[in-house]
Amino acid sequence: MTMNQSQQEELSQGSVNYCYRHPDVETGLSCSQCAKSVCIDCMVQAPVGIRCRDCGKAVKMPTYDIQRGHYARAVGVGAGVAIGGGLMWALVNFVNFNFFGLPYLASLIGVAIGYGAGELISRSVNGKRGSGLAWIAACSVIGAFLVSWQTVPFTIGIFGLLFIGWGVYSAVHRVR
Numbered sequence: 001m002t003m004n005q006s007q008q009e010e011l012s013q014g015s016v017n018y019c020y021r022h023p024d025v026e027t028g029l030s031c032s033q034c035a036k037s038v039c040i041d042c043m044v045q046a047p048v049g050i051r052c053r054d055c056g057k058a059v060k061m062p063t064y065d066i067q068r069g070h071y072a073r074a075v076g077v078g079a080g081v082a083i084g085g086g087l088m089w090a091l092v093n094f095v096n097f098n099f100f101g102l103p104y105l106a107s108l109i110g111v112a113i114g115y116g117a118g119e120l121i122s123r124s125v126n127g128k129r130g131s132g133l134a135w136i137a138a139c140s141v142i143g144a145f146l147v148s149w150q151t152v153p154f155t156i157g158i159f160g161l162l163f164i165g166w167g168v169y170s171a172v173h174r175v176r
Helices: 005-013 068-100 105-124 131-151 158-175
Strands: 044-046 049-051
Touching: 068 105, 068 131, 105 131, 105 158, 131 158
Parallel strands: none
Antiparallel strands: 044 049
């Protein structure tokens, strides 16, 4: 296979490429998608090779792409859990205190409310996850505790606080 004269001249001179963003920087790299020449400052290392900054932009995963409407639904569900869960918690406290007297049964309900809050919020936003949703879930568990405590005051010890913390953890873990 023989080369013509123009191909020989190109090889002897070497084709010089310049970065598309920095026209004064020589480079031998190019984007694997659009073939723009890029320098080492502008390149983005992707799993499929080198990309320019335009082609190498990270796309947010749909699970973590939360819109305002999702937050509105999560707040509504969280408020419902705080009120409904708080009233249920108060009822369990009342029945337990007056009839059974089992220690920490009322606090254990906090774990169930935490799991329920996380699950209901997750389902209401189609399985989305994010730190904003985790805050909403945690606040709903704390709100349920405050509603129950205002309805039927009860004493809470260190173990009770641990159970409430466990409930907050369950809620947050489900949506974070």
